[in-house]
Amino acid sequence: MYKLQGCYNFRHKISVIKYMKLFKNIYLQHGLGILGLALIFYLAVLIPNTDLARFTWWDKLNHFIAFFVATNYYLLITKHKKQIAISLFFYGILLEGAQAMTATREASYLDILANLCGIIAAYLLNKNLLRLNREEN
Numbered sequence: 001m002y003k004l005q006g007c008y009n010f011r012h013k014i015s016v017i018k019y020m021k022l023f024k025n026i027y028l029q030h031g032l033g034i035l036g037l038a039l040i041f042y043l044a045v046l047i048p049n050t051d052l053a054r055f056t057w058w059d060k061l062n063h064f065i066a067f068f069v070a071t072n073y074y075l076l077i078t079k080h081k082k083q084i085a086i087s088l089f090f091y092g093i094l095l096e097g098a099q100a101m102t103a104t105r106e107a108s109y110l111d112i113l114a115n116l117c118g119i120i121a122a123y124l125l126n127k128n129l130l131r132l133n134r135e136e137n
Contacts, residue, residue, distance in 0.1 A: 029077045036073060037091065040066050044095045048104035060114040067092060067118030075126040085123050089116060 043066075067088060074084040092115030100107035 063114035064118040071122035
């Protein structure tokens with residue numbers, strides 16, 4: 001059977017999963033995850049934004065990347081896939097609410113949408129890569 005040879009090797013994802021299993025200490029895994037979420041909170045809420053009036057794609061891309069990475073991390077270390085996706089979505093809403101309460105930031109529905117897109121993209125990527133892994137084995 002002919003296999004597509006692309007620039008991305010799907011086995012890379014599998015090696016990442018094996019690498020993450022080296023961190024078998026659940027406290028270390030979740031501690032790193034909480035540290036990452038705290039970093040997202042710091043960057044999203046506590047650092048003043050000087051461009052409040054402007055819409056920038058860069059800001060939306062940052063939201064997408066942050067939630068894509070956070071979702072991928074938690075999907076690698078836990079079996080509760082749907083709960084993680086839903087929890088991170090509500091975390092994004094909480095961040096926007098916190099931004100609305102500051103004088104230097106403002107909440108945006110487009111930010112929530114960018115967060116949701118990052119979560120969905122990570123969820124679908126993870127789901128498809130695990131399916132491909134099962135097909136290979």
